[in-house]
Amino acid sequence: MKGFGIHTSLWAHDWTEQAARLAIPEAAKHGLAFVEIALIEPDRAETEVTRGLLEQHGLAACCSLGLPEEARPTTNPDKALEFVTLALEKTAAIGASLFTGVTYGSIGERTGQPPTAAELDAVARFLDKAAAVARGFGIIFGIEVVNRYESHLFNTTEQAVALIERVGAPNIVLHLDTYHMNIEATGQANAIRAAGAHLAYIHLSESHRGVPGTGTIAWDEVFAGLAGLGFTGGMALESFIHMPPRLAAALSVWRPVAPSRAAIIDEGLPFLRNKARQYGLI
Numbered sequence: 001m002k003g004f005g006i007h008t009s010l011w012a013h014d015w016t017e018q019a020a021r022l023a024i025p026e027a028a029k030h031g032l033a034f035v036e037i038a039l040i041e042p043d044r045a046e047t048e049v050t051r052g053l054l055e056q057h058g059l060a061a062c063c064s065l066g067l068p069e070e071a072r073p074t075t076n077p078d079k080a081l082e083f084v085t086l087a088l089e090k091t092a093a094i095g096a097s098l099f100t101g102v103t104y105g106s107i108g109e110r111t112g113q114p115p116t117a118a119e120l121d122a123v124a125r126f127l128d129k130a131a132a133v134a135r136g137f138g139i140i141f142g143i144e145v146v147n148r149y150e151s152h153l154f155n156t157t158e159q160a161v162a163l164i165e166r167v168g169a170p171n172i173v174l175h176l177d178t179y180h181m182n183i184e185a186t187g188q189a190n191a192i193r194a195a196g197a198h199l200a201y202i203h204l205s206e207s208h209r210g211v212p213g214t215g216t217i218a219w220d221e222v223f224a225g226l227a228g229l230g231f232t233g234g235m236a237l238e239s240f241i242h243m244p245p246r247l248a249a250a251l252s253v254w255r256p257v258a259p260s261r262a263a264i265i266d267e268g269l270p271f272l273r274n275k276a277r278q279y280g281l282i
Helices: 017-029 048-057 077-094 117-136 157-167 178-184 188-198 219-229 245-251 261-278
Strands: 003-007 034-038 060-066 098-102 140-144 172-177 199-204 234-237
Touching: 003 060, 003 261, 017 034, 017 048, 034 234, 048 060, 048 077, 060 077, 077 098, 077 117, 098 172, 098 199, 117 140, 117 157, 140 157, 140 199, 157 172, 157 188, 172 178, 172 188, 178 188, 178 199, 188 199, 188 219, 199 219, 219 261, 234 261
Parallel strands: 003 034, 003 234, 034 060, 060 098, 098 140, 140 172, 172 199, 199 234
Antiparallel strands: none
């Protein structure tokens, strides 16, 4: 992934033909380089029309998800691998090059304790197998660091880097998110700097998940940190307008985060582009 993209939850929570026909042309109209397609239910995700529309509009794509509760690598690794394999098949059918998100667990997976050695071992074994499946499709496999309220497994850049280096798969990369870093990091630039060469993708999300530039994210620090790394990966605007009940509960998104889709894309996207331009990233 390169350049600016946008998470498709801005348009829809289920990836149907209707969602593809709405989201992809609108993303292209706003000059975006890619869309991030949420594969919440990969067995139902539309692929054929999606691929055609992406080619027609000259857009790239990546896919993302959080694993369902019944398919956690820590408790049901076989089911987790089965679920991820299906999602990777869909990712390949769409023509996407990156598969990322909470690919190592479910959103809302918390025990109330730090991760145990057994849990970390289970996740490492799972990721080794899942990354191998992704390599078979020619897909990069990302892991997103999320905050303590959404997972107890990996909340900091340093934890994720240790996991990536432990697994050692050549196609595993790090995915950061400004919303989560705002909660967990000692500073946005510090978290980005600690990622080093592992960082390939970042969600640009405001502190309240609404319109970028209207919250408390230290955007200058974010873009200065990316510039300091010489970052050339994908930068995705992420804001939640359409969320299914299961994910809305897990993400604690139960009130509107922005007045409209137009506010996010017409106000937030130019704000982020201007910051990226200021720091020489575009």
